[in-house]
Amino acid sequence: MKSALLITALAGIVGAQPTLKDAYKNAFRIGTALNTAQFSEEDKRALPIIKAQFNTITPENILKWMYVHPEANRYSFDLPDRYVAFGQKHGMFIIGHTLVWHSQVPRWVFEDAEGKPLTRDALIERMHDHIRTVVGRYKGRIKGWDVVNEALNEDGTLRQSPWMKIIGPDYLAMAFRFAHEADPDAQLYYNDYSLENPAKREGAVKLIRDLKQQGVPVYGVGLQGHNKLEWPSAEQQDETIRAFKALGVKVMITELDIDVLPSASGNRSADVGRSEEALAKFNPYTKGLPEDVEKTLARRYAELFGVYWKHRDVVERVTFWGVTNADSWLNNWPVRGRTNYPLLFDRDGKPTPAYAAVIAAAQAKP
Numbered sequence: 279m280k281s282a283l284l285i286t287a288l289a290g291i292v293g294a295q296p297t298l299k300d301a302y303k304n305a306f307r308i309g310t311a312l313n314t315a316q317f318s319e320e321d322k323r324a325l326p327i328i329k330a331q332f333n334t335i336t337p338e339n340i341l342k343w344m345y346v347h348p349e350a351n352r353y354s355f356d357l358p359d360r361y362v363a364f365g366q367k368h369g370m371f372i373i374g375h376t377l378v379w380h381s382q383v384p385r386w387v388f389e390d391a392e393g394k395p396l397t398r399d400a401l402i403e404r405m406h407d408h409i410r411t412v413v414g415r416y417k418g419r420i421k422g423w424d425v426v427n428e429a430l431n432e433d434g435t436l437r438q439s440p441w442m443k444i445i446g447p448d449y450l451a452m453a454f455r456f457a458h459e460a461d462p463d464a465q466l467y468y469n470d471y472s473l474e475n476p477a478k479r480e481g482a483v484k485l486i487r488d489l490k491q492q493g494v495p496v497y498g499v500g501l502q503g504h505n506k507l508e509w510p511s512a513e514q515q516d517e518t519i520r521a522f523k524a525l526g527v528k529v530m531i532t533e534l535d536i537d538v539l540p541s542a543s544g545n546r547s548a549d550v551g552r553s554e555e556a557l558a559k560f561n562p563y564t565k566g567l568p569e570d571v572e573k574t575l576a577r578r579y580a581e582l583f584g585v586y587w588k589h590r591d592v593v594e595r596v597t598f599w600g601v602t603n604a605d606s607w608l609n610n611w612p613v614r615g616r617t618n619y620p621l622l623f624d625r626d627g628k629p630t631p632a633y634a635a636v637i638a639a640a641q642a643k644p
């Protein structure tokens with residue numbers, strides 16, 4: 279009796295439940311995005327969660343161009359070095375994010391010394407230098423790179439980013455070839471959001487097929503997974519994973535979260551350029567998540583993990599975009615200063631009912 283009580287008490291403290299990475303160890307890696315306080319081991323609330331629950335990490339910001347290469351002749355490797363050292367120390371599968379993107383990239387990248395648009399050749403050379411320098415520095419340590427992020431429009435056509443306008447559509451193939459040249463063993467991914475929507479997905483399928491036909495070393499597709507309570511459906515998620523599996527590439531869920539707050543505009547996309555007015559009615563859960571929404575969220579997580587599990591032959595990684603609800607970008611986007619609940623750990627770092635549902639979804643499998 280005494281020992282039974284002791285076991286129950288201990289289970290309550292250390293969690294007799296398996297951790298996320300253990301529950302899914304035969305299926306795929308489980309990861310999280312880290313901010314600077316986290317990989318610097320200053321965030322004492324997040325650190326035990328990171329070490330116990332996750333076996334792969336992605337840097338939320340510090341490898342984006344504007345941070346790692348803020349000026350033409352200056353790279354800033356202090357924080358990325360610290361991030362990679364953290365990953366090595368804790369035995370994590372380390373991801374790099376992201377090399378070529380239209381956002382969080384300084385204007386100078388696309389301009390010459392006089393502020394005029396760069397020529398195609400000069401921009402190719404600049405991209406080559408950036409990729410060679412950044413990927414080369416972490417060769418053999420960063421195991422997978424989001425090479426190109428968000429190259430597609432919602433209708434599946436290529437976004438008219440500065441990369442596209444100045445270089446043309448072959449900038450994608452070049453970015454992958456440069457990354458492969460800098461680290462032939464690194465896994466290289468194309469990463470994007472809303473690929474669960476048919477038009478954008480078809481565009482991505484065509485893009486990846488074309489790249490593969492040219493012999494471009496694309497290892498996998500990153501489905502960002504910035505989800506809503508009602509989107510994507512399990513069927514859409516399933517079809518999307520199958521579409522990429524059919525192309526012979528792996529699938530990573532790279533930035534998983536589920537937004538539980540009402541949308542102010544009805545615009546459901548994850549375009550980082552979007553902003554909406556902060557109004558109290560769009561911030562209804564400042565005092566806690568009502569039980570019915572909490573249950574719906576837990577069911578959604580279980581449903582999505584059911585789909586990932588089913589496709590565990592091609593799904594190699596599921597990475598959450600943040601550790602606790604307090605860390606999530608969704609508290610500030612698309613409306614600043616809201617209280618959102620998109621992840622599996624609450625603001626005190628405690629596992630939520632959605633966490634339990636994700637663990638149960640693994641245990642329920644054969």
Ligand code: GLA
Nearest residue numbers: 338427471502533548550607
């Ligand atoms: C996109 C990017 C991420 C991050 C999120 C929002 O999905 O790929 O790096 O900026 O937006 O935080």
